[in-house]
Amino acid sequence: MDVPVSEPLPVTPVAAPEPAPAPAARPARILVADDQADVLEALRLLLKRDGYTIVTAQSPAGALATLDAEDVDLVLMDLNYARDTTSGKEGMDLLGRIRAQDAALPVVVMTAWGSVEGAVEAMRAGARDYVQKPWDNTRLLATLRTQLELRRALKRSRRLEEENEHLRRGKGGLPSLVAESRAMQPVRRMIERVAPSNANVLVTGEHGTGKEVVARLLHAASARADRAFVAVNSGGLSEGVFESELFGHVKGAFTDAKADRIGCFELADGGTLFLDEIGNMPLSQQAKLLRVLQTGELHPVGSSKTRRVDVRVVSATNVDLAKAVAEGRFREDLLYRLNTVEVPLPPLRERREDIPLLAAHFLAEHGKRYGRAASRLSPGALEALLAYPWPGNVRELEHAVERSMLMATGDEVTAEDLLLRRAGREGLSRLEEMTLEEVERYLIERALARQEGNVSEAAKGLGLSRSALYRRLQYYGIKGVR
Missing domain, CATH: 3.40.50.2300 (Response regulator)
Structure with missing residues (x-):
């Protein structure tokens, strides 16, 4: 069966009040x-x-x-x-x-x-x-x-250099929203209604469901679209670099501060700041973030000068923040600041109608990237995609399709080219069919799932040091840890 490549679905804002004009530049x-x-x-x-x-x-x-x-x-x-x-x-x-x-x-x-x-x-x-x-x-x-x-x-030149550095570290360009399933229609409607406003948005969902895609679409459909979109993994910043990364620092603020640095809030001034993995942020850092969200003012590390910023914050998490608040792991007042509007994303298993469309979209995307001829899915490949449970959601689907592009020998991707792990006991009994990297990633994901994302406990269970596990997490692109 040939599956056509899905065109990205447009995000058309519904009627909404005119956004407030951008504040005039302050006098010199x-x-x-x-x-x-x-x-x-x-x-x-x-x-x-x-x-x-x-x-x-x-x-x-x-x-x-x-x-x-x-x-x-x-x-x-x-x-x-x-x-x-x-x-x-x-x-x-x-x-x-x-x-x-x-x-x-x-x-x-x-x-x-x-x-x-x-x-x-x-x-x-x-x-x-x-x-x-x-x-x-x-x-x-x-x-x-x-x-x-x-x-x-x-200052413009320096800001552009910093923005380019962030783009090099992240993903540039506007992603596509391939979503025709019934489960995704409320998400589309929410994006259309909320995007034109300046409201802070909290995007929730499991790992790999496309939270950053939604954040970028919210920015692209807003009045801030011509300004910067800056993404940062806020839950992965250590105590020592948190303030420098978000608020910047001045030369000499600490040993390695050899020059002034613009923080993510200033880079996103007038635009959108995407704070990923917000649920894994330590309490001490939450207080510092809350202060900036409340006042719109910040102090770069090593400076006593107050700087004002106009930033829309879109944050994302796979953590149950209400439960985290009840357990004292997340500030309730910060949660109120972040989730003016919440956009929950369903897991891929609840939107299976989108699997053929997503697979075809990724097939076309990676086909261009690798210059490969494979342009369609075989009936067996499509059947395998629909039968697989997708614990890694859309991100895992994309990786599977990308891998199939390299494995396919003709113009059709077969079920064997996908190299999907078997589910349940059958998967555990056939580890010999996986590559070493697939086995390692599988075991790491299982250990993290057992420990609810706690890296220290997962590392102990795997017999690794915390730093060794972090290196593997970075290599495999596994997020949502604490």
Whole structure:
């Protein structure tokens, strides 16, 4: 029997209220440092008229204290201060401290003594430009605009680099929703209704049911579709890297922090953050996540500056979170923040009508990838697919079809090409028909199932160290552990 390749089912949003417009970009924030109050006031009035937000300091110590406490986009600073009014030494010292703290922060220096030599020295030390007092308003504003535009371009470039790194580590592109079974119709309707909103969504279901597919479709059908979709395995982050991964860090925050890093929340600003395996997140990390979800504010590791983010959170788990709350393993207030809407996904055994469509879709997809001729399933292969229990759900089906592409010798996939494990006692009695990798994966999955995903207990049962089991989990792509 030939099974046609299923076209991806479109996600058509139903009528919904217009989404709230994206928040306007905040005005650039400029720190002006000078020891003369009249100079500060004149600059405050000039820059305020041009739409900037101004913070001021009358000493190097005050400027550094402001930079420690606030996030600014540019520093406009005098080179000369009350203690030493002509040499510019205090200003040069301040410039050096600013550069050490944030080398990417643009600094424009001012000097009233007409010493071009001092300004040139400041440029060599890292200042981006200089102006002389009394300044020309037009030139000063043009200088500041140029430096702020350059800073925005550099930040965009760095953000794109981080986004590309996340894409390289994850799956790029929009996945297909192949779902015609009755069991999947409520899921489709839920996606259509919820996607245009900014509501946080919790996707639940067994391993391999397609939770990330749903998350990506929710993003693609939302008003945030042209912004970033960032996926992170939140349940697999150790205590030491959790904050750095989600909230970022500044240079020098810890031993290996050799440069500033943008966290996943900032990468997803304006877009969607997908938190996979949320049910396996330790309680200490849950509190940190809750704070950001409640306030929209975060602090990168090693920084006291507050940064605001506008992120829609889609999370996923195979854990019964209500039970986890009752057992004290998951915060109830965090659950309320995450599941404004819950989308439960049925296991593949409850949507068997979709098996032929899914298999044909994966057959076409991997046929293109490997350049193989096999383009249809034999009647025996289809019968084997429908008879198999699919404990690994859609993910296992995809792997089986991909494997069959490599095993098939003609333009038809046979039941033998699928290499499906036998179910129940028959499967256990025919281990010799499996490859070594298939046997190892089978035993690992069985051990994890017995221990409800607890890696430490599963490792003991298998006679492995925890780290050795984690390496195998990563190799086989097994998720949903704790």
